[in-house]
Amino acid sequence: MGRVGVLLLNLGGPEQLQDVRPFLYNLFSDPEIIRLPFAWMQKPLAWMISTLRYQKSQENYKAIGGGSPLRRITEEQALALQGSLQEKGHDIRVYVGMRYWNPFTEEAVAKIKRDQIEDLVILPLYPQFSISTSGSSFRVLEKLWEQDPSLQKIDYTVIPSWYSRPGYLQAMTELIQQEIEHCEQPEQVPIFFSAHGVPVSYVEEAGDPYRDEIEGCTAAIMQTLNRPNPHVLAYQSRVGPVEWLQPYTEEAILELAKEGVKELVVVPISFVSEHIETLEEIDMEYRELAEEAGIEKFHRVPALNTHPVFINDLAEMVIEALDAPNIKFSDVAHPGKKTKMYPQESWEWGLTTTAEVWNGRLAMLGMIGILIEIMTGQGPLHFIGLL
Numbered sequence: 001m002g003r004v005g006v007l008l009l010n011l012g013g014p015e016q017l018q019d020v021r022p023f024l025y026n027l028f029s030d031p032e033i034i035r036l037p038f039a040w041m042q043k044p045l046a047w048m049i050s051t052l053r054y055q056k057s058q059e060n061y062k063a064i065g066g067g068s069p070l071r072r073i074t075e076e077q078a079l080a081l082q083g084s085l086q087e088k089g090h091d092i093r094v095y096v097g098m099r100y101w102n103p104f105t106e107e108a109v110a111k112i113k114r115d116q117i118e119d120l121v122i123l124p125l126y127p128q129f130s131i132s133t134s135g136s137s138f139r140v141l142e143k144l145w146e147q148d149p150s151l152q153k154i155d156y157t158v159i160p161s162w163y164s165r166p167g168y169l170q171a172m173t174e175l176i177q178q179e180i181e182h183c184e185q186p187e188q189v190p191i192f193f194s195a196h197g198v199p200v201s202y203v204e205e206a207g208d209p210y211r212d213e214i215e216g217c218t219a220a221i222m223q224t225l226n227r228p229n230p231h232v233l234a235y236q237s238r239v240g241p242v243e244w245l246q247p248y249t250e251e252a253i254l255e256l257a258k259e260g261v262k263e264l265v266v267v268p269i270s271f272v273s274e275h276i277e278t279l280e281e282i283d284m285e286y287r288e289l290a291e292e293a294g295i296e297k298f299h300r301v302p303a304l305n306t307h308p309v310f311i312n313d314l315a316e317m318v319i320e321a322l323d324a325p326n327i328k329f330s331d332v333a334h335p336g337k338k339t340k341m342y343p344q345e346s347w348e349w350g351l352t353t354t355a356e357v358w359n360g361r362l363a364m365l366g367m368i369g370i371l372i373e374i375m376t377g378q379g380p381l382h383f384i385g386l387l
């Protein structure tokens, strides 16, 4: 075996407030996040959504200190993984490639080339696979590989998902157990798993295994935890007007409050680092919602970050992947080429096919109208104060 590397994939996050708008632009430019019927619409729509959204989003990043901790934590995880591999006798260099912000996946691949890596394990830091996360990063890599013959010489393998790994489950249950011990009624407190959502169409039309993997992960954690507590699974961070996976976290919290629940342990489940959706959405928004609804004690389980049991398991996973048959980009779930994943699809304003076509056309006209309004600075949305 020649020089060996690991490429850790992650989403990336704005490090300062001024990064928020271009970060959102990168995110919404991704057809794996929003797919439109015409490719030419992607960039104008990304520009439009990032323009409409960035100030609200900046407020959230301001509330957690002015930027995402994702880069810092991911780099700490990379360092810890490299150290753990070293302790196990493997001289393996670990690289970080982010999908929507620095250090970008393309930069990591340039370093891998520069260091003349010959064997590469590609490991997304998402325990469960979604076409919108790991799938999107694999797409970027697949394109880079297609365009560059020198990359094609690298013997690579990908790890599509790893939510049922014993070390991951053990680390998660240790953290949950610790939080439960702080509860007033440890035997009864409900364990509330909150996963990042995706639009329903991803799962039901594009064949995304994400919901199955999230459900499998929740069941495996509960089995490892081996406690009598009731548990709930819900989905957070919905964006836009389409239907996302349900139940929605906010509705599920209110439902529990209505049933008289006074104490809750919330477990973020789709991500292994603290980020905006744990630090702001759960710790601030959902906590406030829960407390106002009568849930007096709102506990949140911390993200794994550099938990030693978790890092050790990542190292084991890399070593096992080097000995296992390779998994290639083409072996991993792709959305069908013709699958449409754009908002209009679920805006069911009409009952007939003709009406649906017209709904789509009207939505398109509306979008062009908003675009013109943003460019000219004049129009009805400015008049009512939305822009």
Ligand SMILES: C=CC1=C(C)c2cc3[nH]c(cc4nc(cc5[nH]c(cc1n2)c(C)c5CCC(=O)O)C(CCC(=O)O)=C4C)c(C)c3C=C
Residues within 6 Å of the ligand: 011, 012, 013, 014, 024, 027, 032, 033, 034, 053, 057, 068, 069, 070, 126, 130, 132, 133, 196, 197, 198, 199, 239, 270, 271, 274, 275, 276, 277
């Ligand atoms: C497994 C995790 C994630 C899935 C699945 C996912 C899908 C998904 N996300 C958006 C839109 C946004 N995501 C944003 C931030 C963000 N998303 C994830 C993880 C998943 N996303 C993380 C870890 C983060 C935070 C990064 C950080 O800065 O800490 C944002 C920006 C934040 C905001 O403005 O609210 C958006 C927008 C979609 C549309 C989607 C599936 C289609």
Ligand SMILES: [Fe+2]
Residues within 6 Å of the ligand: 196, 237
């Ligand atoms: Fe997201």
